[in-house]
Amino acid sequence: MAYGKAGRGGGRRKAVEPTDGERTGGDGAAAALRQRLADGWLRLGADINEARQFQRYELVFTDREAAVIDEQGRLQRRFPKGTIDEIELREGVAGGALVLLTRDGMREAARFTLPHLEAYRIAMPRIAAWLEEPLPVPGGAAPQPPAPGSDAAGASPSAPSGREPHAAPQAGAPQKLPPRVRRGAAQAAAPRGAAVSAEPQGAAEPSRACRVCGKRLWHRRTKCLRCSNKYLMVRRILAYAQPHRRLMIASGVLLLFSIAFELIPTYLMKLLIDNFTEGGSRSALLWLIVAMAAVHLIGTGVSMARSFIGLRFGGRLMGDIRKHAFDAILKLSMSYFDRRQVSQFISRVQNDTEELKQFLTEGFIQFLSQVLLAVGVLGLLFYLNAPLTWMILIPVPFLALGFLWIWPRIRILWYSQWMSVMNVNNVIGESLQGIRVIKAFAQERREKQRFAQANDTLVKRMISMGNLWMSVSPLFSLVIAAFGLLVWYAGGKSVLGGGMTLGSLTAYASYLVMFFGPLQAFGASLNMINRVMGSAERIFELMDAKSDTPDRPDAVQLESAQGEIRFDGVRYGYDKSRAVLKDLNLTIRPGEMIGLVGPSGAGKSTLINLVCRFYDPDAGSITLDGIDLRDIAQESLRARIGVVLQETFLFDGTIAQNIAYGRKDASPESIIEAARTAGAHGFICGLPEGYETQVGERGHRLSGGEKQRIAIARAVLLDPEILILDEATASVDTETERAIQEALARLVKGRTTIAIAHRLSTLRGADRLIVLEQGRIAETGTHDELYRSKGTYWRLVESQKQMTESEVG
């Protein structure tokens, strides 16, 4: 925006550099200037100097001049008001400049980054008013500076640093601008909302039987859990360790060492005590201490080495499992996702793989080490006192029985806890996805209640789980303590009777703790193994899920296509008991544009879903250039099809990346050409960062029409032989629709096109209209033919006409 002076007084001085006296304040005039600057009515911050370097300074407006003052308060430049003809705020990308037009040409008074811009915008009308005012008469009363406090810029010294809050724009009435205001070409795009639509998905699951036991599969399961073999499952988990077996073997060897180093100190302690009680030598004492120190030192080293290896091993494993899980998700057919909440997959890929990793890196090793330690300790216990050892083994069967009792209960509790976690995640995911609808219908309270319910269930299940452990764990401890006392009694008697040394008894008691320790830890391991089994089940279920539309091994790679699509007796239903398309016969010629018309639920979208092979027909066949779609490799088929949907999804990334989504190697020139064909180049160039504007969830908000044109550009760049337009202009206004229609008209030339549109007027350019009714073709013909025949199409057109008239009227 630019502001000019209405009347120009004489005696102007050009923009001046300050004299030394002005800079240092060394004489009377300088002192007066300094005083004026201190009393300046407006101070605006800036942070880029004339040499385009970061430097903080202020632009101060007094009644006589605009002056640039550095951070130390020194005068840098001065622009006497009389020399300024016009002042313009030039807004650029991520910054701007305040430009003064003087008799000597353009001068930049201040240049700044984005944080300062708003203050300048607000200040501009005040600065314009200041420029219009006459210069103060020497000796006369100074003119009143523009009313302070009426806007933020005039009220306060501006921020010397970009870190301080920006001046808030004035609320309420728009600022009135002087008549000679000129606005720049840059326009800020107003934020626009995006329509949210939800498609009902009421697909039922086909009933299936387990291939092993022949029994019916559980609801929404693709794998029979009755037949899931835990041994096989563990083997399958361990198979992930196979590529990293060297690390695993190294870890195992170190594990053996660390167990040995755990057992030795206790035995050395026995020797030490015996050395005291049986009159041993000083040198033996010293050697035993040295040996114990060495064992501890080496044991620590081994433990550290194991940790390092574990980290590397775990990281790689985690990466492998997560990659497989994600690959498996992308391999699945659309029907798999139709029946499931999408947010659960995030938990599966992230949390469940983390569980598997934990098991493979720590849990499994821990479990093994506990087993080995228990066996090693048991051997030593027998060596020290065999009869006593037989006695202490009495509780082991009872402990084992206890574990067997608790195992299935824990499994169930873990599973229910996982379900609760998933439920909580689903509620959060769903609420976030539908946040607009929730707010629009003021349903926040209901959603909060829904979340509270899910959350309460999770808390209850966690408490149940804890309760089980809390009640069982002390019992185990009690049993172990009781047998510890038994050992001290029986062993003590033996020592008093001379059958055992004091050192042996002490070592025995220590080993006993080491023996029962792992036994108790088996409980924790059991817990963990249960969790892991659950995670593994869910991950493998995902990996084992069969795609409903698999590629055949001998599938044809489609290099190009003529574009003839033939439907031959096609029947399809999402719910197999209710067909959406019934015995459909249709041939679309290469290059022909077909408009699909019909009431909601007639099967229009289903038809194009079948062409894209998101689903396979239940009966009949669809061919492309005579080849059954089931015989064509899906990737190569979809590379021949361009799709523009009603709801355009933009990925996180730049506009250029989104346009080039189907062709990563596209040159910038071809991206621009595609955007131009789609009518998108104009608005893209209007964005500050052009084709490198970030869009998607974290980026710039585009309007429905703008997104749609990007989607069209995406299709143009792909240059497909077949084009599918599913309500491509449904979510935009009439003006935008016209622009998009023009772009589409350019796009459809020479391509086989199937278009669906609710507004029938948009399909007038179609070579042929197919009217679908209850899954069957009711009418076929051009617009004029169908309209004349006064059938279903005529009724649809007439009802739309009436609706438009009543809306306009």
Next chain:
Amino acid sequence: MNGNLVFMNRSKPYEVMLYHSREGYLKAVLGGEPMGRVKLVRCFPYSLPDRLISVRTADTGKELLLLPSLDQLEEESRIAAVMELEREYTIPRIERIVSIRKKGPEWIWSVETDYGPSMLHMSILHEGIHSLADGRWIVTDDDGRRFELSNLDRMDQRSRDQWEKIG
């Protein structure tokens, strides 16, 4: 001159003259016809700053010409275009990362840019870093200032180490 003129594949210099008027406005003469005040728009401001420049009228924003490269302009026009683009785009390029620290809830970057040294304060780090392409990012601080970060492999070891901490 009617409609959008696009010259995508010309090898000889354009018959385009760009110059700054006394008022400091960029003006254009295309094929001998004065077009008045114009505005330059970088289609790819980060990855191709000197290529694919859209020349548009300043008032309506209508595209007059898409310049494949500034190098195809006469020297004087090229200098005027470079100057105008420098004025239009205030996106410093980070040349060295001195440090990236976390102080309380805030991330503080100390960097050296082609505009001189600067400090960036970022509350949510991952939301302030946008990848433009492989090895090229836009870093936006809490104040909305944008910085270009690229060519890390050409930066010194310290810069790379600092980036490694978060990258």
